[in-house]
Amino acid sequence: MLYQLHEMQRTFLTPLMQWADASSKLFSNPVSPLAHTPFSQRIAAGYELMYRLGKEYEKPAFGIDSVTVNGKDTRIVEHVVINKPFCRLIHFKKDLSDKDIRALKQPTVLLVAPLSGHHSTLLRDTVSALLQEQDVYITDWTDARMVPLSAGPFHLDDYIFYVQDFIRHLGPDLHVISVCQPTVPVLAAISLMATAKDPKLPKTMTMMGGPIDPRKSPTAVNNLATEKKFSWFENTVIYPVPPNYPGFGRKVYPGFLQHAGFIAMNPGRHAQSHREFYMHLVKGDDEPADSHRKFYDEYNAVLDMPAEYYLDTIKTVFQEFSLPQGTWKVGGQLVRPQDITNVALFTVEGELDDISGAGQTQAAHDLCSNIPADMQQDFVAPGAGHYGIFSGRRWREVVCPKISEFIRKHG
Incomplete structure (x- = not known):
């Protein structure tokens, strides 16, 4: 019922938000007479803030049209390599001839x-x-509300099998990077492949800011999972998709509830950000206002997660600690990180990470006890929060160069 109520609210608010957007432009566009009336900037700013607080945010595009490679601007083309019901594997292909691509000798990376x-x-x-x-x-996960019931359920085990399929498709000359949540299933996927002596094992695995062992330095996110009973999650945050989506009837953890949780973690910071955005608009400070728009266009765009996958994650990762406890079975097979012997391991944490606490990702080194010491590396990014280890200046200038160096060393 909650999902249906949310959809009713969205339907009601849509014309109001469109009106707010149009009104903002009427009071800000220089060709409009209203833009030259007293207090027009404040009125336009108020309408735009109203619009952005109430609008529906769609999935943004990657929008990576080109990158600099060896000092040259190189066009990038997105190409879907594998299309599964719950995920697409996207290749960011450099628009070069096969000869030029081979000459670059760039290692292949699977970013999970x-x-x-x-x-x-x-x-x-x-x-x-x-x-x-x-x-x-990169793995591009599908919004569960867009997946028909006929596609079947999607469990945490299925996530692991997807990752293994992608690794086998791209391996063995492959380097796997997982960011936050997927560090756990990625470690499980590679562990199971190592146990089976799979010839497509990757050369390296880089794990960034993930809950390998959430018992270490627990954060508010971890505490929520341990303080609430499993039945609370089943009965409180799981709802069926309403009939206006292809996934009608599929049980999900709705994106709008997840978004509310994200905001609730730092409500003061978000409120301050919106106040500053309003003042930037009033003062005509376009650059910081545009930065705000870009950040929240991404931050406010959320997807529904399959209920079975989400509940599996709560139980397996955050309540039973199955990976560090050594009790996790996937498809009847025990997950044994100690069976990994020839995949180099790099862990990255943020000094100020308030989502995955200190030591949670580093725990992978203890679990992967048979990887030689010279194939293991750890880095804590100074002054970086959770998002800072994979986005922004610290990522570009500090973390990314270290990962690239690690890949070159073990490639």
Whole structure:
């Protein structure tokens, strides 16, 4: 019922938001007489703020048209390599001849994006920086409300099987990077492949800001999962998709509830950001106002997660701690990170990460006890929060160069 009520509210607000958007332009466009009336900037700013607070945010495009490679501007073309019901594997192909691509000798990277509320476009900056020295593929997870019931359920095990399929398709000369949530299923996927002596094992795995062992330095996110009973999550945040979507009837953790949770973690910071946005509009400070728009266009665009996948994650990762406890079975097979012996491991954490606490990602080193010491590396990014380790200046100038160096060393 809650999802249906949300859709009713969205339907009601849509014309109001369109009116607010049009009114903002009427009071700000220089060709409009209203733009030259007293207080027009304040009125326009108020309408735009209203519009942005109430509008529906669609999935943004990656929008990576070109990158600089060896000092030259190189066009990028997105190409869907594999299309599964719940995920697409996208290749950011450099628009060069086969001969020129071979001459670059760039290592292949599989970037596993989180399936935890936001779209994979949240890693736009990650992809853009990596593309300068790597050949990049990314997992683009599908909004569960767009997947028909006929496609079947999607469990955490299925996530792992998807990752294994992608690794086998691109391997063995492959480097896997996982950001936040996927560090756990990616480690499971590679562990199972190592146990099976799969010839397509990647050369390296880089794990960034993920809950490998959430018992270490628990954050508010971790505490919520442990303080609430599993039944609370089943009964409180899971709802069927309403009939106006292809996934009608599929049970999901709705994106709008996830978004409310994101905001609730730092309500004061978001309120201050919107106040500053209003003042930038009033003063005509276009650059910071545009930065605000770009950030929230991404941050406010959320997707629904399959209920079974979300509930599996809550139980397996955050309540039973199955990976560090050594009790996790996937498809009847025990997940044994200690079976990994020839995949180099790099862990990255943010010094100020308030989502994945200190030591949670580093725990992978203890679990992967049979990887030689000279094939293991750890880095804590000074002054970086959760998003800072894969986006923004610290990512581009500090973290990304270290990952590229690690890949070159073990490639």
